Amino acid sequence: MKLDRELLKGATETIVLAALxxxxxxxxxxxxxxxxxxxxxxxxxxxxxxxxxYKLEANGLVRGRWEKSAGERRKRVYSLTRKGHRCLAERSAQWEQLVRGVTLILGGKSYA
Amino acid sequence: MKLDRELLKGATETIVLAALxxxxxxxxxxxxxxxxxxxxxxxxxxxxxxxxxYKLEANGLVRGRWEKSAGERRKRVYSLTRKGHRCLAERSAQWEQLVRGVTLILGGKSYA
DNA sequence: TGGTGATACCTCGTATAACAAAGTATACGC
DNA sequence: GCGTATACTTTGTTATACGAGGTATCACCA
Structure with missing residues (x-):
């Protein structure tokens, strides 16, 4: 099953920050x-x-550094900044709120 | 805490269908x-x-009927169609998938 | 009678986000 | 030297949620 393209909106930043x-x-x-x-x-x-x-970096939430080892392609490695960490906490809390809200409406009922 | 306006995107239809x-x-x-x-x-x-x-009605997922009792304002009451019910099942399953996916990335870790 | 507030519906413009598709370039195996 | 996987970049398209404005009706009360 392919997720609706709209469904992920807003959560994308959160999962990227969490991964980093x-x-x-x-x-x-x-x-x-x-x-x-x-x-x-x-x-x-x-x-x-x-x-x-790019947007996250412009906002100071992640920092990107070019790396290039011998025999490797150049790559830009991103890591979380302190600000990014705080933002992750916030977004993570928002995500849980959303899940809670939707769950309350869906009511634990299974529609399958 | 106010939810980010983007976060709900895609889930809105689901909760409306579930409520109806x-x-x-x-x-x-x-x-x-x-x-x-x-x-x-x-x-x-x-x-x-x-x-x-209006969109849901145009897509045949809900049906709206004007109602007007004495001493009341006219109102348009919406109910779920059979097609809407099927759609709800589908979207509900997608929602659960999304939650599962995001949870896997967040890893149960609390960032608060 | 006239004013306020709650109910109920409608519509437009705006912001933004996720995606598909196309492009560039390098390393590696054969 | 050819194809494939890696790695990054950019552009245009589409959908959607929202804010802010509007209209109209009803109940209440002074």
Whole structure:
């Protein structure tokens, strides 16, 4: 089942911040990471992730550093800033609020 | 705490369908219903709800009927169609998938 | 009778976010 | 040297939730 494209809106930032909180990752890695860690449920494309990372960096929530080892392609590795960490806490709390609100409406009832 | 306006995107239809599955409601009532039932977490404005109801009706997911009792204002009461019920099942399942995916990334960790 | 507030509906413009698609470039195996 | 996987970038499209404005009716009360 493919998730509705609108459903994830607003939560994307949160999951990116959460992933980067665990370990620094570069963009392409992040795509794979999110896909596998979410068991394929959250499959963000590069066209979503890269612009998002730029925005997060511009807002001071993540910091990107170019890395280049011998025999490797250059890559930009992102890590969470302190501000990003605080933002993650906030967004994480909001996410839980949302889940709570929706759950209250759905009422634990299964519609399947 | 006010929810980020983007966070709810995509879930709005689901909660409206779920509310109407329990009981027919008219638009204004629906605003109140969602707000109180979700303990104030989901506070949709009329500018969100009315156009959404028109869309749902155009798609055959809900049916609206004008009602007018003596000494009452006219109101349009919406109820779920069979198609709407099926759609609710689908969207409800998608919602649970999303929650599962995000939870896997957040990893049960509390960022507060 | 006239004013206020709650009810109930309607509509437009705006912001923004996620995506698809296309492009560039490098490393590696064969 | 050719294909494939890696890695990053950009653009245009679409959907949606919201704010702010509007109209109208009813109950209440002074």
């Amino acid at each position: 909180d665990r370990q620094p990752l570069h963009g392409y890695q992040l795509v794979e990471h999110l896909r596998t860690q979410s068991e394929g449920i959250l499959a963000l494309g590069e066209g979503t992730l890269y612009p998002l990372l | 599955d329990r009981q027919p409601l008219h638009g204004y009532q629906l605003v109140e219903h969602l707000r109180t039932q979700s303990e104030g977490i989901l506070a949709l404005g009329e500018g969100t709800l009315y156009p959404l109801l």
